[in-house]
Amino acid sequence: MLRKNIYSIHRTLSLIIAIPVLLWAASGFMHPIMTNIRPRIATQILQPIPVDQTKITISLKDALLKNNIQQIHSFRFVHIDTNWFYQVQIKPNIAPLYFSTQSGKPLVNGDELYAQYLAIQFLNGEKDENKAKKDDRGVDSRSAFDTSSVHDCCAAAQNCISKSIAACKISSITPVNSFNNEYKSINRLLPVYKITFERADGIRVYVETTNDRFAYAVDNKRAFFDKIFSVFHNWSWMDRLGNAKYILMALLLALTIATSLMGIYIFFITKTKNPKGNDLLKARRNHRWTSIVFSLFTLMFAFSGAFHAIEKLKTDTRYQYFTSLSIDADSLSLDVFRLGEIVKTKLYNVSVVKLGKEYYWQVFTKDNNPSKQKPSQGRDMMKGKQVIAPKVFYINTSSNSLLPEGEKLYAQQLALAFSGNVASQITSSELITKFEGEYGFVNKRLPVWKIGFSTNNNERYYVETSTGNLSVRIDDNDLYEGYSFAILHKHHFMDFAGKVGRDISTMFWAMGQIAMVVVGLVLWRRSLKI
Numbered sequence: 001m002l003r004k005n006i007y008s009i010h011r012t013l014s015l016i017i018a019i020p021v022l023l024w025a026a027s028g029f030m031h032p033i034m035t036n037i038r039p040r041i042a043t044q045i046l047q048p049i050p051v052d053q054t055k056i057t058i059s060l061k062d063a064l065l066k067n068n069i070q071q072i073h074s075f076r077f078v079h080i081d082t083n084w085f086y087q088v089q090i091k092p093n094i095a096p097l098y099f100s101t102q103s104g105k106p107l108v109n110g111d112e113l114y115a116q117y118l119a120i121q122f123l124n125g126e127k128d129e130n131k132a133k134k135d136d137r138g139v140d141s142r143s144a145f146d147t148s149s150v151h152d153c154c155a156a157a158q159n160c161i162s163k164s165i166a167a168c169k170i171s172s173i174t175p176v177n178s179f180n181n182e183y184k185s186i187n188r189l190l191p192v193y194k195i196t197f198e199r200a201d202g203i204r205v206y207v208e209t210t211n212d213r214f215a216y217a218v219d220n221k222r223a224f225f226d227k228i229f230s231v232f233h234n235w236s237w238m239d240r241l242g243n244a245k246y247i248l249m250a251l252l253l254a255l256t257i258a259t260s261l262m263g264i265y266i267f268f269i270t271k272t273k274n275p276k277g278n279d280l281l282k283a284r285r286n287h288r289w290t291s292i293v294f295s296l297f298t299l300m301f302a303f304s305g306a307f308h309a310i311e312k313l314k315t316d317t318r319y320q321y322f323t324s325l326s327i328d329a330d331s332l333s334l335d336v337f338r339l340g341e342i343v344k345t346k347l348y349n350v351s352v353v354k355l356g357k358e359y360y361w362q363v364f365t366k367d368n369n370p371s372k373q374k375p376s377q378g379r380d381m382m383k384g385k386q387v388i389a390p391k392v393f394y395i396n397t398s399s400n401s402l403l404p405e406g407e408k409l410y411a412q413q414l415a416l417a418f419s420g421n422v423a424s425q426i427t428s429s430e431l432i433t434k435f436e437g438e439y440g441f442v443n444k445r446l447p448v449w450k451i452g453f454s455t456n457n458n459e460r461y462y463v464e465t466s467t468g469n470l471s472v473r474i475d476d477n478d479l480y481e482g483y484s485f486a487i488l489h490k491h492h493f494m495d496f497a498g499k500v501g502r503d504i505s506t507m508f509w510a511m512g513q514i515a516m517v518v519v520g521l522v523l524w525r526r527s528l529k530i
Contacts, residue, residue, distance in 0.1 A: 029506075029514070052079070071329060072089065074089045074092075083100070095111040174194040301489060322467070331397070363395060387447055410465050419459065428451070429452075
């Protein structure tokens, strides 16, 4: 009687989960293909260049006051071709303003222009700043616009970008302040700009202007695959249900686990019969052996998928944690020449932060340590997964004194502010320059500092000191889901074989799930004819 009931339940549940499992398996098979069909991008990482101090003829303070700006949240230097600007954010998460370092003149539509400048470099490759040549007048002949005749770097920058836009055929630029069907939450970074190029492939490049960062690129082919995966695997057509979608998915996956376990039980309590020409027995034998071969991976996919769906019920709060400063323009007496003398090397950028009750110049320089090698495949963070962190100095804005271990102290301050913990609860502080382990590529930000605490299941805060943002918070409980999804669902147990080996493993076992369901449906159909 028990055996008969198990047979009946197994058959009923199999019919319920058949279509969902087919959808998940087919799209799972497609996913490795999709990750390899990416738009051709020249680089995902722009190499920083030293600030051209000869182009700074008006101080930051004077440039701000000249434009009636009394307070700011942050600033840094950016360049468009050979023209340098103060990039100034009045408040967090709003478009920055741009002021010429030579005249203090505002660059009209500066953030949109700079976004296009970045997108063109990511798409086509950046110019070699080290090969700039100067003529007898000291003018950089590599510049797209002859500044010697214009004496207006804003006009020069606008002209440079206008020429580039025409050459690269940019058709539109759109600010993106929230995630959408194309730029999904998996991309993490906001706000960004979407720059669309008028090309046959319809490529769109997303960039973050406040950190010169590549965010995402998609063309028509990749968008097509993304759409299919979103519909079949993530069930985007059910997004309006909110968390109910994830509950339903978890329930169906739980039924898949139960069905698989019952199938394994049936396999071991029954014997395989010789079909002897009987189509039904032949179909039953095929289903038995196909299912037992692939059942382990059915359980792996279903368990990790259900765990992941349940984890989606949690609200992602990382975007609520960032620094929010309001610094008086009068107090920003920036002297880049003096800072260069203090750090005794070229400045690659300068910003300002508050550490304790004091303000500090956050001075970015190049780490010339010969023991640190270039990251492997550094032009593709998906493959290289690594960056070289700049060497950062913290110099008191009042006394010009250098703060020892300033970068580490600032990272700890950010983590303490975000967590609400106290300094005595810090257990570790580590600079992270590579996506690996619990801090995977899905987090997008590098370099970051990992600050560990003894509280809340050994919580770790990954903070980005260059922006003052939280990248992600992780504790020991999160590891269970993270490793479950990475190992059981995405086959990272095959990392020893590289990405190709991992992709082959994923596709083979996903195809096995399809075969198992199809063979089961064939058995069901033939049993109806009896």
